[in-house]
Amino acid sequence: MSGALVPTAADGGGERESRENAPSAARETFDYVVTVTNRGPSTAREVRVTDRLPPSLEFVSSRDGCTASGRTAVCGPLASLAVGASHAWVITVRLAADYRGDGTDIVNEAVVDASTSDPDSRNNSTSLTGLEIPPSARTADLSLEKTALLAKGREHVRAGEKFTYLITVRNQGPATARRLQVTDRLPASLVLLSSPDDCEVPKGGDRLLVVCPSLDRLAAGEKAEFRITVRAVTADRAAAQPPDDICTPIENIARVTSATFDPDLSDNANGRGTTGPGGGRLCLVSEGGREQHGGHDGRHEGHEDGREDGHHGRDDEHQDGREHHDAREQHGGRGDLAHSGTAVPAWLLWTSAALVAGGAALRTAFRTRRP
Incomplete structure (x- = not known):
């Protein structure tokens, strides 16, 4: 045989x-x-x-x-x-x-x-x-990047605002990658609105997991792009990185998998804090954002103005009080001892007035008799 x-x-x-x-x-x-x-x-x-x-x-x-x-x-x-x-x-x-x-x-x-x-x-x-x-069965090193596409000069988004993420997958070879799949788990602060590349949340699945259409193959040296449009809902206070005065980081991780062996899985997902327009973190700013600090300063200035107005008001009131007190003394009514609240008897006021009048007369007589 x-x-x-x-x-x-x-x-x-x-x-x-x-x-x-x-x-x-x-x-x-x-x-x-x-x-x-x-x-x-x-x-x-x-x-x-x-x-x-x-x-x-x-x-x-x-x-x-x-x-x-x-x-x-x-x-x-x-x-x-x-x-x-x-x-x-x-x-x-x-x-x-x-x-x-x-x-x-x-x-x-x-x-x-x-x-x-x-x-x-x-x-x-x-x-x-x-x-x-065949090349499709050999090693293919995939990498993924994700970037928020914002208007020029913008580095953050506000609650209620919609914007687009660009997800880029590159095959660094040496072989063709087969049956690629990109998934993107959104944080609670974002909601998927649409995708021109047919990425979607599967019916009956995790409402935060966005799945993009699979690719049969991606040749070495080529790239594939997916876009998803989302709306920022609210600041995610449960973010791993605590927010500062004006920024709550949006941590949104997408990843790519393949049927072809990948020797380096460390770059198959975007890193934390890298989805901003410049490759840094993307911030979610609450309504008002920086303007809230200006409003705070305005309230402070208003407080200062109010304090000055109140001070002048108290001075005017104090002046009115003194004039009112003088007027009461001129009419011989009852008065108040300063800072004590003790009533002054009427006979004491009359006696004081008589002594003052007598003293004035003596001084007048003395001055007329002076050589």
Whole structure:
């Protein structure tokens, strides 16, 4: 008997998994076709093939009933194989999650045996070195940036204001990235209004999770852009970074995933505090913002003016009080002792007035008699 291995790319066949379910693996699949031929001199009985996969490959499935234990796949047994006849089994495999090569170092070996005695077992095994891996199954380093598009000179937004985010995904290669997915979890301070690129909140899903249409592929060196328009609702006081006097940071993280292995996941999402127009933080300013500080100063100035007006008012009142007190004394009424509130008897006022009048007369007489 003799055997032969013929690998073919199984594009669209076999089991496929998303990048989220297997974050460290490129999920391309490949078919190995194992063919057995009976060269005689008699019919072979209970023919079976054993394929020991290398560490770089993982068993996925077999449309011909082959099964696997770990990395060892077994096909058959086939009840009989006539002289000169051939039989083929297809084994579907995929690259191991930690494989980083280009496929040239992959060696796969298969062995055939039967219950019938074989006069020449030297050709009962075969091996194949090298597996042609398409660029889409190799490494693709993706990165994502997110920027708020504001009017020139603006660095913050106010509650109730709408604006647009630009999400940019770049493939830094070296291979084409397959089945890309961009998601954006909005903070409670933002509400999605629309998207010209059909990003949306899926019905029945998380109302804060925006999902953009998936891309089948993104070639090395190319970029993809998504825009979402949102409205700022209110300052998110639960933000991780405490707000200062005029700024509540809007922390809005988007990320990209892919079915192609990505060697560096650290740049697959925008960093915190980087979505502002200049690459810094984006601030949400409450209604009034900086003007509130000007209003505070105005209230302070008004307070100063009121204090001055009140001071002048009290001076006028005090002056009026003194004139009123003098008038009461001139009419001989009752008066108040200063700062005591004690009433002054009327006879004391009359006596004081008489003494003053007498003193004035004496002084007058004295002055007239002076030489």
